[in-house]
Amino acid sequence: MLNATFVLVNPKGLHARASHKLVETLCQYQSQCDIEFQGRVADGRQMMSVMLLAAPVGSALNFTFNGPDAADCMNAVRHLIADGLGELGERTD
Numbered sequence: 001m002l003n004a005t006f007v008l009v010n011p012k013g014l015h016a017r018a019s020h021k022l023v024e025t026l027c028q029y030q031s032q033c034d035i036e037f038q039g040r041v042a043d044g045r046q047m048m049s050v051m052l053l054a055a056p057v058g059s060a061l062n063f064t065f066n067g068p069d070a071a072d073c074m075n076a077v078r079h080l081i082a083d084g085l086g087e088l089g090e091r092t093d
Contacts (some may be wrong), residue, residue, distance in 0.1 A: 002065045002074050010084035013056035018085040023047050025080050031067025033077070 010018055026033050033044030037059060042049040044063070046063040055061060061081075065074045080086075 002070045004063050004065070004074055005060050006063065006078060006080065006081040008055055008057055008059045008061065008081065008085075010087040011057055012087065013059060014050065014053055014061075016051060018087065019047060021085045022077070024049055025076050026073065028065035028078070029067070029069045031065050031070045031073045033066075033073060033078040034064045036062040036064070050072065 005038060008014060008018075014017065014022075023045060035042045035044050035050060037053045037055045040053055042053050044050060053061075056058065062072065065071075065077075067073070
């Protein structure tokens with residue numbers, strides 16, 4: 001089991017499109033991933049579960065990865081979040 005904390009840098013936080021990108025990435029791996037934010041825990045493979053975290057920009061999300069490819073999964077999430085879930089450089093108005 002691996003644990004990591006990543007901070008959301010995309011301007012809109014964990015909204016529908018960002019949640020979809022995160023879930024899509026996690027579903028590429030065999031490992032299970034739980035995401036915790038402010039005492040709520042989401043199943044990283046369930047879109048509605050992730051969206052309901054409603055984490056704004058600057059939020060620290062705690063991830064728990066458990067499975068045979070946990071390290072690869074964690075690295076993919078690290079890069080995805082660091083890249084702003086594909087939204088850096090987009091207009092926010």
